[in-house]
Amino acid sequence: MMHEFKVNSEMVEVTVAKDGQDWLLGDYKAQVLDDGRIMVQSRDGRSKIAHSAKVGDVWWVHIDGHIFCIEKTEAGSADGDSDGGMTAPMPGKILEVKVANGQSVTAGELLLVMEAMKMEHRIVAPSDGVITMVNFSTGDQVQQGDILVEMGE
Amino acid sequence: MINTVLVANRGEIACRILRACSEAGLTSIAIYAENDAGSLFTELATVAVPLEGETIAETYLNQQQILAIAAEHGVDAIHPGFGFLSERADFAQAVIDAGINWIGPSPYAIEMMGDKMTARMTMKAAGVPVIPGEEIESEDEAGMISAIVEASERVGYPLLLKASSGGGGKGMRKVEDSANLEEAIKGARREAIAAFGDGRVYVERLLTGSKHVEIQVLGDTHGRTIHLGERECSVQRRHQKVFEEAPCPVMTDGLRARMGEAAVMAAQAVDYVGAGTVEFLLASNGEFFFLEMNTRIQVEHPVTEMVTGVDLVREQLRIAAGQPMSCGDLMMRGHSIEVRLYAEDATNNFLPAIGPLAVFRAPTGPGIRLDTGVREGDMVTPNYDPMLAKLIVWAPSRVEALERMRRALDEFVVLGTTTNIRFLRELCDNRDVVSGRTDTTLIDRFWPNGWAPTYSDLSLDAALMVAAVSESAGLHRTQVSKTESSNGPISPFQTLNRRYP
Numbered sequence: 001m002m003h004e005f006k007v008n009s010e011m012v013e014v015t016v017a018k019d020g021q022d023w024l025l026g027d028y029k030a031q032v033l034d035d036g037r038i039m040v041q042s043r044d045g046r047s048k049i050a051h052s053a054k055v056g057d058v059w060w061v062h063i064d065g066h067i068f069c070i071e072k073t074e075a076g077s078a079d080g081d082s083d084g085g086m087t088a089p090m091p092g093k094i095l096e097v098k099v100a101n102g103q104s105v106t107a108g109e110l111l112l113v114m115e116a117m118k119m120e121h122r123i124v125a126p127s128d129g130v131i132t133m134v135n136f137s138t139g140d141q142v143q144q145g146d147i148l149v150e151m152g153e
Numbered sequence: 154m155i156n157t158v159l160v161a162n163r164g165e166i167a168c169r170i171l172r173a174c175s176e177a178g179l180t181s182i183a184i185y186a187e188n189d190a191g192s193l194f195t196e197l198a199t200v201a202v203p204l205e206g207e208t209i210a211e212t213y214l215n216q217q218q219i220l221a222i223a224a225e226h227g228v229d230a231i232h233p234g235f236g237f238l239s240e241r242a243d244f245a246q247a248v249i250d251a252g253i254n255w256i257g258p259s260p261y262a263i264e265m266m267g268d269k270m271t272a273r274m275t276m277k278a279a280g281v282p283v284i285p286g287e288e289i290e291s292e293d294e295a296g297m298i299s300a301i302v303e304a305s306e307r308v309g310y311p312l313l314l315k316a317s318s319g320g321g322g323k324g325m326r327k328v329e330d331s332a333n334l335e336e337a338i339k340g341a342r343r344e345a346i347a348a349f350g351d352g353r354v355y356v357e358r359l360l361t362g363s364k365h366v367e368i369q370v371l372g373d374t375h376g377r378t379i380h381l382g383e384r385e386c387s388v389q390r391r392h393q394k395v396f397e398e399a400p401c402p403v404m405t406d407g408l409r410a411r412m413g414e415a416a417v418m419a420a421q422a423v424d425y426v427g428a429g430t431v432e433f434l435l436a437s438n439g440e441f442f443f444l445e446m447n448t449r450i451q452v453e454h455p456v457t458e459m460v461t462g463v464d465l466v467r468e469q470l471r472i473a474a475g476q477p478m479s480c481g482d483l484m485m486r487g488h489s490i491e492v493r494l495y496a497e498d499a500t501n502n503f504l505p506a507i508g509p510l511a512v513f514r515a516p517t518g519p520g521i522r523l524d525t526g527v528r529e530g531d532m533v534t535p536n537y538d539p540m541l542a543k544l545i546v547w548a549p550s551r552v553e554a555l556e557r558m559r560r561a562l563d564e565f566v567v568l569g570t571t572t573n574i575r576f577l578r579e580l581c582d583n584r585d586v587v588s589g590r591t592d593t594t595l596i597d598r599f600w601p602n603g604w605a606p607t608y609s610d611l612s613l614d615a616a617l618m619v620a621a622v623s624e625s626a627g628l629h630r631t632q633v634s635k636t637e638s639s640n641g642p643i644s645p646f647q648t649l650n651r652r653y654p
Contacts, residue, residue, distance in 0.1 A: 001621070001624075001625040003620070003621045003624050003625070005617060005620055005621075007613070007616075007617065012617060014617050014618065014620070014621040015621075016618065016621045016622055016625055018625070023618075023621075023622045023625065023626075025618045025621070026614075028614070028615060028618050030618060030619065030622050032622065032626050032628070036628055038619050038622055038623065040615050040618065040619060048615075050615070050616070050619040051512050051514070051566045051568060052568070052619050052620065052623040052628060053511035053512045053568040053569055054511075054623070054624075054628070054629035055508065055509060055511055055568075055569045059619075059620040059623055059624065060511065060512070060568035060569055061568075061616040061619045061620055061623075062512070062566045062567075062568060063612060063615050063616050063619060064563075064608075064612045064615070065562065065563030065564075065575070065578060066575065066606065066608045066612050066616070067567075067568065067574070067575060068612075068613060068616040068617075068620075070616065070617060070620040072620070072624060091507060091535075143507075143508070143509060143532050143534075144507070144508050144509070145508070145509050145511070145569070
């Protein structure tokens, strides 16, 4: 699988292959442990445990005592302010909620408008579907990474 | 006798005190502002009482509201922790007037030490060495300028202007030569009036390259005042300590005895009761000078606890209850280091950071102590001080304590919010930290243009792989579902059926 990431303002393409339970990349082999941590093994047999967590579009990775913030960027997607996921990109305030629970929406439809760092951010539906949960209402404060709206098929 | 203690604080220090109350078998009351609902410290209290109001002034600094809660819950002692109301003589007096024990020194001692010029004069009179300098009597601008200009000839340059009511660097000015003196006096006075409503400014020689060394003191109501050795807290950024240790690496038995004796004299000069800290500047020639006295428990108290075996908070509780302190003669063993974990961006001038603590896994193992106010899943908000926790290690020697701290910081995983963990880790490798040549200018000397982490490409490659595997394996989806289930459908276990055979 190929992923596009941004780290230290540099764009990087990373392709990992799966072989049974193992993920492979160059000299490295990795396994996802039951608790969600990841064991990375280098060819010389040394292994280390990494932790990862996704907040907004950013993977926070801890390995070797270092922490890296690795942003997932959608391959081929327009940059722009309307491509948001359905999580709050940063702390802010909900200005407008455009949808209600149970409502059908089409890809690209505006779900919610929020204000953060004095800028408006439009949260749109990434695909067609049905709104299963609206977690905030107008005027609410939200934190970075909060799930604003949840959708089902 | 004390039965019920109200802790008028929040976060990490509230947890520390509430746990001590629990260990002492005391009933404890936590108070919390709405934006602290669900915080760790509210869970550690016997009863947690919400505060009304939104701002800090309306909540944690609201003396009337806190006293009303104390009255309602039959509280017989109040522990103020540090910060907030801890050094407010008027609050200490109000607590005492309400018939409640104040876990701290008398309002008189707080007042005498709170005004820096008064503290200087009190210390001089008690025979404690103070930084070469002069108090300035004049309060009007013209009189102050001429008095300070005159005094500056005797004090010498570089010098430091300090606000008598000062704190946190406000109303403080470094002056290199006489050309800039008058402008600096006006500036310091203006700032002091704005910040403290008190424009009194005095002058001290600026002692560069010195160490910040402080002595822990303890006094009880049975006439005993002792010191518990020193802590060195030289490594500071923006006038805040980040790395503290005991003992001080250059301390000798003779110097400790002299500084300890001076600290005890300082405490006795104001009839000090409870735990307090006398701060000194220690010059490279071994001369030491009184800086100020902090009339409360201090953030870095754990390093003293680790090397002396004294539980300072338990002693505070004992002393406030009118009992004699339980510790005997000073015994120091091994070496302890504390680092302060801040939610801040060390690569960007230590700017405070916010965010979720998506992962918060603290190190464990021998010689490790974590005093934390947060746990995994908490949000770091801009509402309060960005200090999240303190990591403390103990080991038989300083070398081993540094080794242990490096290991512990490597194990410490905090994801979702930027912290200074990596900065602290690299600090442990800094050559002046390793050799013990720490002074108050260390961070500015080594990182004059700011700090950036050093890592190998191999680490970054491995991290990129971890991100790719996490994304491919859909780990974020399982993390999301974890959040969902916590606010998910109502638990079937909402009734309790107990059958008795």
